[in-house]
Amino acid sequence: MVSNTDKKGYLSVQDLVVEYRSGGETVQAVNHISFELPGGRSLGLVGETGAGKTTTAKSIMRILPDHATQKVEGVIEYDGTDILKISEAEMQKVRGGKISMIFQDPMTALNPVKTVGEQIAEGLKVHQGLDKVKARAKAIEMLNTVGISEDRVDEYPHQFSGGMKQRVVIAIALACNPELIIADEPTTALDVTIQAQVLELIKKLQAERGTSMILITHDLGVVAQICDDVAIVYAGEIVEKGTLEEIYDHPMHPYTEGLFGAIPELSKDVDRLSPVPGLPPDPTSLPEGCYFAPRCPYATDACREKHFDLEKVSGSHYVRCIKKEQEG
Amino acid sequence: MKNKKIDKAAKKPKSNKPGSLPYVWSRIRQRPLAMTGLIFVLAIFVLSFISPYILKYSWETIEMKARYQTPSLTHLLGTDELGRDELARILYGAKYTISIGFISTGVSAILGIIIGSIAGYFGGKVDNLIMRCLDVFQAFPGILLAIAISAVLGPGFTKVIIAMGISGLAGYARMMRANILSIRSSEYVEAATSINCTTGRIILRHIIPNAISPLIVQMAMGIASAGLQASALSFLGFGVQAPTPEWGSMLSSARSFIRDYPHMCVIPGIFIMLTVLSFNLVGDAIRDALDPKLRD
Amino acid sequence: MWKYVGKRLLQMIPILVVVAILIFTLMYFVPGDPIQILLGDSATPVQIEEARARLGLDEPYVVRLKDFVVDLCHFDFGESYMTGTNVGRELITRFPNTLILALFCVAVSLVFGIPIGIHCALRADKLPDRVWLFVTMLCSSMPNFWLALMLVLLFSLRLGWLPSNGIGGWKYFVLPIIANSIGSVAGIARQTRSSMLETIRSDFVTTARSKGLSEKAVILKHALPNALIPIITIAGGHFGFMLGGTTVIESVFSIPGIGNYMLTGINNRDYPVVQGGIIYIAFAFAIMMLITDLVYAFVDPRIKAQYISGKKK
Numbered sequence: 001m002v003s004n005t006d007k008k009g010y011l012s013v014q015d016l017v018v019e020y021r022s023g024g025e026t027v028q029a030v031n032h033i034s035f036e037l038p039g040g041r042s043l044g045l046v047g048e049t050g051a052g053k054t055t056t057a058k059s060i061m062r063i064l065p066d067h068a069t070q071k072v073e074g075v076i077e078y079d080g081t082d083i084l085k086i087s088e089a090e091m092q093k094v095r096g097g098k099i100s101m102i103f104q105d106p107m108t109a110l111n112p113v114k115t116v117g118e119q120i121a122e123g124l125k126v127h128q129g130l131d132k133v134k135a136r137a138k139a140i141e142m143l144n145t146v147g148i149s150e151d152r153v154d155e156y157p158h159q160f161s162g163g164m165k166q167r168v169v170i171a172i173a174l175a176c177n178p179e180l181i182i183a184d185e186p187t188t189a190l191d192v193t194i195q196a197q198v199l200e201l202i203k204k205l206q207a208e209r210g211t212s213m214i215l216i217t218h219d220l221g222v223v224a225q226i227c228d229d230v231a232i233v234y235a236g237e238i239v240e241k242g243t244l245e246e247i248y249d250h251p252m253h254p255y256t257e258g259l260f261g262a263i264p265e266l267s268k269d270v271d272r273l274s275p276v277p278g279l280p281p282d283p284t285s286l287p288e289g290c291y292f293a294p295r296c297p298y299a300t301d302a303c304r305e306k307h308f309d310l311e312k313v314s315g316s317h318y319v320r321c322i323k324k325e326q327e328g
Numbered sequence: 329m330k331n332k333k334i335d336k337a338a339k340k341p342k343s344n345k346p347g348s349l350p351y352v353w354s355r356i357r358q359r360p361l362a363m364t365g366l367i368f369v370l371a372i373f374v375l376s377f378i379s380p381y382i383l384k385y386s387w388e389t390i391e392m393k394a395r396y397q398t399p400s401l402t403h404l405l406g407t408d409e410l411g412r413d414e415l416a417r418i419l420y421g422a423k424y425t426i427s428i429g430f431i432s433t434g435v436s437a438i439l440g441i442i443i444g445s446i447a448g449y450f451g452g453k454v455d456n457l458i459m460r461c462l463d464v465f466q467a468f469p470g471i472l473l474a475i476a477i478s479a480v481l482g483p484g485f486t487k488v489i490i491a492m493g494i495s496g497l498a499g500y501a502r503m504m505r506a507n508i509l510s511i512r513s514s515e516y517v518e519a520a521t522s523i524n525c526t527t528g529r530i531i532l533r534h535i536i537p538n539a540i541s542p543l544i545v546q547m548a549m550g551i552a553s554a555g556l557q558a559s560a561l562s563f564l565g566f567g568v569q570a571p572t573p574e575w576g577s578m579l580s581s582a583r584s585f586i587r588d589y590p591h592m593c594v595i596p597g598i599f600i601m602l603t604v605l606s607f608n609l610v611g612d613a614i615r616d617a618l619d620p621k622l623r624d
Numbered sequence: 625m626w627k628y629v630g631k632r633l634l635q636m637i638p639i640l641v642v643v644a645i646l647i648f649t650l651m652y653f654v655p656g657d658p659i660q661i662l663l664g665d666s667a668t669p670v671q672i673e674e675a676r677a678r679l680g681l682d683e684p685y686v687v688r689l690k691d692f693v694v695d696l697c698h699f700d701f702g703e704s705y706m707t708g709t710n711v712g713r714e715l716i717t718r719f720p721n722t723l724i725l726a727l728f729c730v731a732v733s734l735v736f737g738i739p740i741g742i743h744c745a746l747r748a749d750k751l752p753d754r755v756w757l758f759v760t761m762l763c764s765s766m767p768n769f770w771l772a773l774m775l776v777l778l779f780s781l782r783l784g785w786l787p788s789n790g791i792g793g794w795k796y797f798v799l800p801i802i803a804n805s806i807g808s809v810a811g812i813a814r815q816t817r818s819s820m821l822e823t824i825r826s827d828f829v830t831t832a833r834s835k836g837l838s839e840k841a842v843i844l845k846h847a848l849p850n851a852l853i854p855i856i857t858i859a860g861g862h863f864g865f866m867l868g869g870t871t872v873i874e875s876v877f878s879i880p881g882i883g884n885y886m887l888t889g890i891n892n893r894d895y896p897v898v899q900g901g902i903i904y905i906a907f908a909f910a911i912m913m914l915i916t917d918l919v920y921a922f923v924d925p926r927i928k929a930q931y932i933s934g935k936k937k
Contacts, residue, residue: 063833065825067748088839096836103834108827113849113924123835156925172835361758464642467906469865471872472886476647476902479890480654556767560872563769564887579770583876590777597770605765612761 009039009079009098009179009212011060016074018055018064018236025284026070029055031236033074034310037229039179042206042213044223044244046259047233048280053216054104056233057182059084060214061101062091078180097127100173102183102202106165106190110157116143116168117153120175127176142171146201163194167201174205181206182214187222199225220259224248229316232256235281235291238310242317252319254296290322298323355617362613365606369426372603376422385413387420387573396589406591408582414592418599421573425603428489428568429555435493436554437547440500441540447501448508458501465498471557478566488567492554503546507539545618548611555604575600625921628931629914636910640903647902648692651895652685658705658893679705692899701900706892711900715882721791722881725873726866728801730859733808738855740809741816742843748821756813763810772803772876789878800877804870808862815858819851826850852923860916867912868905 018030030052037043045053058064060076062083076083083094100123103109111119120142121135130138140150146167157165166186173181183202187195203226206213215226223230224244231241232253240253251257258276278295281287289306293299303322310318356362380386385403391411399406405414447458465473473495481487511517512535520530561567562576570577575596582592659667659675667675676682680691695702701711740760744753779799780788787796823829824847832846833839871883878884882901889897921928 058830061834063830067825092836092838094836095834101834103827103831105827109831111828111832111846111850112926114846119831122832122837126836126838156929158926158929169831172831176836460638460642463639464646467639467643468902468909469868469905472868472902472905475871475887475890476650476898480650482655552765556765559767560769563767564872564875565891576767579767579773583773586773586777587781590781593770593773593777597767597774600770601762601766604767605762608761608765 010077011037011180011212011214012075012077013056013060014075014077016056016059016076017071018052018059018069018073019071020055020068021070022068022284027283028286029236029283030059031286033233033236033238035231035238035241037180037212037214039212040210041228042215042226043229043231044227045214045216045231045233046218046220046223048218048276050280050283051233052236052283053233054184055236057101057184057214057216060182061095061099063095063101093127096123096173096178097176098178099180099182100176100178102166102170102173102181102186104185104188106162106169109169110165112157115154115156116160116171120168120171123172123175138175139171142175143168145174145205146171163190163198166190166194166198170198170202170205174209174211177209178211180212180214182216184216185218186215187219188217202226220248232259235286236283237291237320238318239292239321240317240319241310242313242315246313246315246317250313250317252313252317252323253292253321254298254323255292258295290320352614352617356610356613359609359613362609365609368606369603369610372419372422372599373426375419376426379416379419383413383416383419385416387412387416388571389413396585396592398589398591405595408578408592409585409589414595417573417578418575418596421575421578421596422599422603424485424568424572424574425555425559425576425600428485428492428558429551429607432489432492432496432558433547433550433554435489436496436550437500437543439493440497440502441504441543443497444501444504445508448505448512455505459505462498462501465495470495471560474557474561475564475566478561483566483569485568485572488558488561491566492557492561496550496554500543500546503543504539507542508535511535511538541618545615548614549608550611552604552607552611555600555607559600625928625932629918632914632917636907636914639910640906643906644693644696644899644903645689647899648689648895651893651898652688654893656893658895661892662705696903701903702896704889704897705894706888706897711896714885714897715900715904718880718882718885721879722867722870722874722883724797725800725804725870725879725881726863728797729805729808729866729870730863732801732805733812733862734855734859736805737809737812738816738848740813741855742820742848744813744817745820745824746843748817753817757817760810760813763806764814766806768803768807768870769872769876771806772799772873775799775803776876789876791879796877796879800870800873800879803876804866804873808858811858811862812855815855816851819854820847823847823851849923853920856916856919856923860912860919864909864912864916867908 014034016030016033020027020029033056035043045056047053059072064072072084078099083091117136117139120139124130124135124138140153143150143153148164148167160168186202187198190198199222215223217223227244229243230247231238232255234255240247240256247256251260255276276295281291281294287294289304290308293303296303308320308322310320312318356366389412394407394411395409397403397407403413405418407413443458447455474491477491477494478488481491517530517534520534558567559576562574563580565580568574568577570581578596579593586593659672659681663671663675680688699712703710740756744756747753776788776799779786786798790796829842829847832842868882871887874881874884875887885897886901889901921931
């Protein structure tokens with residue numbers, strides 16, 4: 001943990017709201033998400049598919065799909081500037097330069113008609129003004145860094161395996177020494193054996209470079225390996241956040257409890273996994289009151305009527321649940 | 329105003345299964361341009377049959393005194409080199425262009441589906457033989473093939489349809505064969521087999537619906553180009569022949585008078601264009617409704 | 625790669641042979657008598673018999689077919705019944721006119737069609753896109769021979785700016801090229817739009833954007849190259865088609881190209897002209913398809929890899 005770089009690379013997301021338009025209906029993908037990430041730390045955004053994690057990440061990069069995005073509101077401050085307000089030209093300097101993103105599916109994230117070398121070098125030419133020869137040299141260096149031999153620099157993505165492609169994606173993201181990396185489920189599309197290697201690589205590179213990171217995943221095990229802080233996302237909002245220890249040792253929200261219930265523990269003899277029962281709510285018509293109430297084993301009438309705010313439990317631990325209010 | 333439409337669009341497909349006939353119809357109805365096109369084609373087709381009874385002039389009455397008249401109140405679209413009323417001729421001729429487009433596309437598609445299914449179903453030597461024949465068919469551009477076949481068969485309405493039907497079948501056959509091959513090895517057919525669906529049921533419920541829908545899209549778009557091709561054939565003198573007022577052959581004979589009486593050239597062309605445009609608009613709407621790739 | 629080209633060229637031979645036999649047979653059965661057309665109605669039976677024997681038309685089918693194939697193997701298409709000129713030589717002299725027309729039409733349709741398509745894809749479903757969609761649909765609904773007549777009417781007869789038919793300087797090509805390319809501009813624009821729409825929504829474009837590339841670079845360097853394959857297919861098809869002579873346009877503008885030659889041949893039942901023309905067209909078409917496939921490999925390394933490994937069917 002690099003705590004003396006706190007000021008530099010400080011990311012603060014306040015009240016982020018994102019709405020999509022799909023088939024004539026409005027999808028409330030992100031509903032008032034707020035979090036902070038001091039430089040050098042890493043935050044895990046955990047939640048089910050469709051909870052709005054990737055949308056949050058893409059809002060920070062400002063790469064939401066134009067054709068479907070209806071509304072983006074709130075403040076995303078990075079290094080003291082609101083990156084939702086700066087011009088597109090300024091944003092291009094941020095993207096890939098200061099903040100970069102590792103994508104979920106390495107099979108589709110690489111351009112099939114360009115060599116991997118070209119794809120890594122491109123960012124270097126834009127952000128560091130390198131010429132062709134130097135950018136290529138740096139690209140080869142990056143390939144070495146992620147463990148790919150340099151004679152493959154002129155090969156095309158289709159000549160690489162899934163795990164190798166993900167390494168290339170990581171090399172592209174890290175090429176310009178970004179201050180913040182957003183890793184969107186970087187291992188989900190990979191084989192289990194490869195997953196560990198790629199995670200190890202990300203962890204190592206992050207530690208070496210003092211980069212801060214947002215790791216998006218639905219796998220609490222992965223978060224435990226890599227992150228300092230955790231935010232649990234459900235139906236487009238954060239239901240619980242805190243440090244790794246706070247969340248893992250004292251999960252407060254029933255949804256978080258449910259997620260932990262879904263982790264098989266080798267030490268315990270369980271017959272069945274107990275996943276969170278039910279399905280996430282339809283983002284085109286969210287329920288009144290607590291979004292989790294329909295699936296919550298503790299839900300009361302009060303839960304179905306009132307939507308709760310995120311309340312402080314202790315230290316940096318916050319939770320959005322009536323249970324906490326009753327206890328406190 | 330827009331919002332209401334979007335609401336409708338969102339609700340409609342839920343009641344009708346995507347890809348079903350009511351669904352396609354509801355999608356066409358949402359598009360004012362496609363509806364306009366459909367109404368135009370229908371109206372002109374119906375008028376084509378009833379026009380001899382409602383118009384003052386017959387399409388074949390020659391009136392030498394009234395030659396080369398530009399559009400006026402007596403002759404709304406003017407008259408031609410023999411003093412025949414252009415409006416009557418245009419309307420009477422509409423049925424040829426429209427039905428050649430429709431029928432020849434139908435002939436192509438039916439022949440293509442049969443040949444393609446045989447190739448796809450039997451595979452092996454039969455498949456190989458059929459595919460090589462299709463290679464020969466596709467060794468030259470479609471219109472040339474149609475011209476060559478027309479030259480053998482001679483001019484006339486039915487013969488044009490046969491010529492165009494044959495010259496267009498290769499595309500459909502290839503498509504059908506490819507569809508059948510890909511569906512036969514697809515996972516949902518495997519799934520259906522694994523839950524003990526009968527072969528008949530698999531063919532009826534899985535293979536045919538999935539193989540046909542891209543062909544319907546192809547046909548919807550094909551009618552427009554068949555209409556264009558038909559008029560081009562007539563224009564070159566291979567299609568429906570004068571004195572039948574097929575629009576292409578009207579243009580062909582009006583061509584000699586373009587310098588002094590351009591209206592005779594302008595009018596049939598506009599009608600060809602509007603009709604083909606209508607086919608295109610409707611075809612486009614059908615494609616949007618049926619092509620799952622285009623759905624959000 | 626060369627192995628692939630060689631294989632494709634070899635595959636062409638049987639197709640051309642079948643095309644040749646087929647067209648010969650087709651022509652054999654065509655109703656109408658070239659001698660009648662050649663000599664006119666006033667010809668005496670003796671004259672007709674004489675001419676028939678001179679042209680070898682009195683021989684049985686098999687003998688004529690044999691002669692035809694043997695000549696063909698020596699690249700001899702025979703002489704035209706009507707003019708007595710060598711068909712092969714005639715095709716070669718007419719080829720440049722057709723080639724110029726085809727080249728310019730394809731160039732025009734790419735130069736205008738691709739930018740229009742990109743423009744639309746980037747504004748999908750907004751007003752400019754809808755307007756362009758309608759305009760391109762209107763353009764592809766226009767019969768090209770009618771458009772040709774309208775252009776002649778306006779620019780030659782009314783304004784007197786451009787010649788209405790024949791060949792000479794560049795001016796003679798302007799109207800035919802416009803008349804012939806409007807439809808393909810529209811086709812290319814629509815294809816570009818739909819394949820660009822597909823690619824600009826794909827993940828690697830997001831990757832490119834997230835590197836901080838300018839929007840222009842994202843579209844032109846990442847999205848467009850991946851959207852090119854179907855555009856090349858259409859452009860290649862058009863080009864192959866037009867190398868066979870744009871029959872209708874050549875006829876309207878009286879351009880002595882291959883299409884016009886064929887058309888006269890068919891009308892006059894001039895068998896050698898038709899047979900030679902068809903074989904040439906099938907050949908030009910096949911070569912164009914091969915070139916199209918080679919361009920694919922140039923654009924997409926995955927296709928190139930397939931050709932080299934020879935896995936493609």
